[in-house]
Amino acid sequence: MENRIVVGGVLIHHGRVLAARRSAPAEVAGRWEFPGGKAEPGETQQQALERELFEELGVRARAVGRLPGEWPIRAGLVLRIWSAELLEGEPEPLEDHSEVRWLGPDELSAVDWLEHDREVLPEVARLLAAG
Numbered sequence: 001m002e003n004r005i006v007v008g009g010v011l012i013h014h015g016r017v018l019a020a021r022r023s024a025p026a027e028v029a030g031r032w033e034f035p036g037g038k039a040e041p042g043e044t045q046q047q048a049l050e051r052e053l054f055e056e057l058g059v060r061a062r063a064v065g066r067l068p069g070e071w072p073i074r075a076g077l078v079l080r081i082w083s084a085e086l087l088e089g090e091p092e093p094l095e096d097h098s099e100v101r102w103l104g105p106d107e108l109s110a111v112d113w114l115e116h117d118r119e120v121l122p123e124v125a126r127l128l129a130a131g
């Protein structure tokens with residue numbers, strides 16, 4: 001069976017990146033991630049990310065480009081990370097998260113990231129530095 005893809009979004013706005021604190025399931029609750037979710041059959045990764053960011057945070061965003069890397073989450077599920085830009089709205093933890101925070105370049109290590117997400121931080125720092 002083909003792997004199902006989870007798309008996480010490095011949402012950047014005014015030089016900061018959005019971190020979201022998961023509220024469920026129990027094994028990851030309280031940890032911070034790049035918000036996103038599973039791509040539905042027939043959906044591109046960009047469409048999946050834009051849909052998930054609207055459902056979970058209430059914002060309109062545009063997926064910009066995929067970051068290098070791919071991380072197995074569990075059998076049949078792999079995580080890919082995309083950068084995204086905020087088009088409209090202020091992110092709120094509507095679904096799946098208990099809190100959201102904008103982090104500047106000096107704050108990237110200030111939250112307890114999920115392991116895979118932590119590996120992406122050097123690339124996120126480069127994106128923030130590049131403006």
Ligand SMILES: Nc1nc2c([nH]c(=O)n2[C@H]2C[C@H](O)[C@@H](COP(=O)(O)OP(=O)(O)OP(=O)(O)O)O2)c(=O)[nH]1
Pocket residue numbers: 006007008009028033034035036037038039073079096114116117
């Ligand atoms: N969204 C997201 N999930 C991540 C990240 N890093 C990471 O290990 N995960 C894991 C946590 C979850 O087990 C899984 C993603 O599931 P999800 O709950 O976000 O997906 P979803 O919104 O489509 O969920 P559902 O509709 O199936 O309930 O991937 C990340 O940066 N973003």
